[in-house]
Amino acid sequence: MPDPRGKGQMSPKEEAPGTGGDRSRDADVRMVSSTSKGFCSVRHGLALILQFCNFTLCTQNMNLSIALPAMVNSSVLPCPANGSDARDTCNETLPGFWAADPVYDWSPDLQGVILSALNCGSFLASIPCGYVAGLFAAKQLIGASLCVSSVVNLLIPHAADAGAALLIVLRVVQGVAQIIVMTSQYEIWLKWAPPLERNQLIIFSISGPAADQDLLPLGAGSALGACSVVLAGGFLCETLGWPSVFYVSGGIGCACVCLWFPLVYDDPEYHPFISARERDYIVCSLALQDRVPYRSLPMKAMLKSLPLWSILVSHFSVWWYISVITAYLPTYLHSVLAVSLSDSGFLSALMLGAIFVCTILGGLLADVLFSRKVLSLLVIRRLFTAIGVLFSSLFSVSLSWVSDSFSISIAFLVLSLAASSFCQVGSLVNFMDIAPRYSGFLKGLSLVFTNLSGVIAPTVSGFFISQDTESGWRNIFLLSAAINLPGLVFFLVLSRADEQEWAKDQMLTRL
The missing domain is CATH 1.20.1250.20 (MFS general substrate transporter like domains)
Incomplete structure (x- = not known):
């Protein structure tokens, strides 16, 4: 990533000795810090958007666990085959909301493999994705990966009709995409979080260490997402049918992607809505921490x-x-x-x-x-x-x-x-x-x-x-x-x- 200041301008680290660069920079930080702090700022808006992303990831992580009892409900006779025929047969079996959606004859062992597929993708991709996160722009990586995870989530009901094998493959892909989001978001704060606010911004935004996709997250957005899934998932299954759980969480993810690309920038210097005072405060606060990829x-x-x-x-x-x-x-x-x-x-x-x-x-x-x-x-x-x-x-x-x-x-x-x-x-x-x-x-x-x-x-x-x-x-x-x-x-x-x-x-x- 090229230096946004251009070749003709010295970075703070390149100021000539004796010019008082460090003292002037400290003075600039003190001058703007008193009026640049607070929650009504672009950086806190960025933390809110990232929390929305993590909220979305958590709903997509847990929705299969919530829907699976309805997908393999023991009160419904197993369908003879997957696909459209299975849906018709199930519809003729029992009345009520369960009959509107297919039910699969998956053994407990197969259910465990399906549930762990997301973990498998995240485990295999953790280190490679962490390395890639430092090489490319975080905005593009997060936005594209969140889009992939959301689209995959929308396809899960159709993949289940096609067979458990395709469902497992899609969950592995989803696990890889979500790991990219988790690792890349830390790169955002290298240019957006002043040192004195780093704890506050990161803790508010991240999914916490939601490494294992079935784990109970500690991050704010993830905890809120898990809470929402637990409360709403069963209700959706009972009223609209189990596919609605995937459609709702996938739709929320697509809406988050639509917000992400126009509102998020990798560098505060290029954000169109940031005030000059807030931009100067962030840049001056991080002047000694400039990094290149x-x-x-x-x-x-x-x-x-x-x-x-x-x-x-x-x-x-x-x-x-x-x-x-x-x-x-x-x-x-x-x-x-x-x-x-x-x-x-x-x-x-x-x-x-x-x-x-x-x-x-x-x-x-x-x-x-x-x-x-x-x-x-x-x-x-x-x-x-x-x-x-x-x-x-x-x-x-x-x-x-x-x-x-x-x-x-x-x-x-x-x-x-x-x-x-x-x-x-x-x-x-x-x-x-x-x-x-x-x-x-x-x-x-x-x-x-x-x-x-x-x-x-x-x-x-x-x-x-x-x-x-x-x-x-x-x-x-x-x-x-x-x-x-x-x-x-x-x-x-x-x-x-x-x-x-x-x-x-x-x-x-x-x-």
């Missing part, structure tokens, strides 16, 4: 970087508990707390809403503590990670001893999930501090570890539950705490919040 990666230095490994280990350990709760929350509510299926949807939405609120508040609190110099950035990252891990482990382990009380159990579940959202302001965004230049690639790398955790944790948890329900859940929560706590110690000891030498421009090495 990388063409190679310091892989050897990355492999030797203990601060980077502390982040990756923390991603794995934090997402272990989140993935267990996501996969088995309805099962826990129904089998342990004896909650009806209709009420479990409301309770799940309540918990997702708590995550949404706590994620926003955590980002705002971190920015206040950092901007007022109450705590250093490293202390903030470590403190919020410790709060998220310790309190979520405490409340989750305690669930086994309060299961006789419904209200206390629900309160502990909400508190454990709300506490875990504080990790989003801690270790889960720490890669932006140590290597902002490679944020897209490192986000993709971290998704590998979150996906790995998301694959292993539900499998191990299912084994425990199959042995004995009561002792199984106690062992699940104890194992989650046993994995979370060493990961926390590893992060507290080895984490850093300053840009590492290997992440700077002059430290480039060939792949």
Whole structure:
């Protein structure tokens, strides 16, 4: 990407010595910062659009899980074949809304493969997509990938008619497209987020570490999207039929694409609606952080970087508990707390809403503590990670001893999930501090570890539950705490919040 200032103009780093460039730049930042902050700005509008994108991705992630019970409803006789004949046969089988849509004779094993296809695509594409995110304009990558994911979502009902194989292929493609959106959006903030507002803007906009597509997201837009799907998905299936879930979420995605291309720009200097004061504030704030797109990666230095490994280990350990709760929350509510299926949807939405609120508040609190110099950035990252891990482990382990009380159990579940959202302001965004230049690639790398955790944790948890329900859940929560706590110690000891030498421009090495 060429320098937008042109060849004939020096960048802030190229000012002649003794000209007072640094002092004048600091003065410019102070001059405009007092009137450039606030939520009525283009950069906060960009965060809102990105949250809409992540909201859309989450609805598209979860809609198959919501619709699948209706697609393979056991009360309806299996159709003899897929395709138009299947639809006609099903229509003649039973009256009512179920008869209006086809029902498929998919075995539980095949259903598991279909549900995991999205994860497979995201797992395979995490690192390549993270690398690509640093090479091309984020606006084009995000817009095109969101468009692909939305179109695929609209095609899912027709793919199911054509056969499970085509449905699996489309879900893999959708997983790849969504990973590109997740990794590329971090590149947007390299030129749009002033350092003192970075926590606030990123936390408000991202999907959180929604690496595994079936995981319970911590990001604001994703939590809101998950809450909406849980509340509305069942209603749509019962009233309009299960295809409506895909059509609605796909249509929302297409509407988001129509907003994305005319309203989003990679560089604030070229945005047609930004004020001169806000543009100057952003440019001056980031003057010392100008970056050019990388063409190679310091892989050897990355492999030797203990601060980077502390982040990756923390991603794995934090997402272990989140993935267990996501996969088995309805099962826990129904089998342990004896909650009806209709009420479990409301309770799940309540918990997702708590995550949404706590994620926003955590980002705002971190920015206040950092901007007022109450705590250093490293202390903030470590403190919020410790709060998220310790309190979520405490409340989750305690669930086994309060299961006789419904209200206390629900309160502990909400508190454990709300506490875990504080990790989003801690270790889960720490890669932006140590290597902002490679944020897209490192986000993709971290998704590998979150996906790995998301694959292993539900499998191990299912084994425990199959042995004995009561002792199984106690062992699940104890194992989650046993994995979370060493990961926390590893992060507290080895984490850093300053840009590492290997992440700077002059430290480039060939792949």
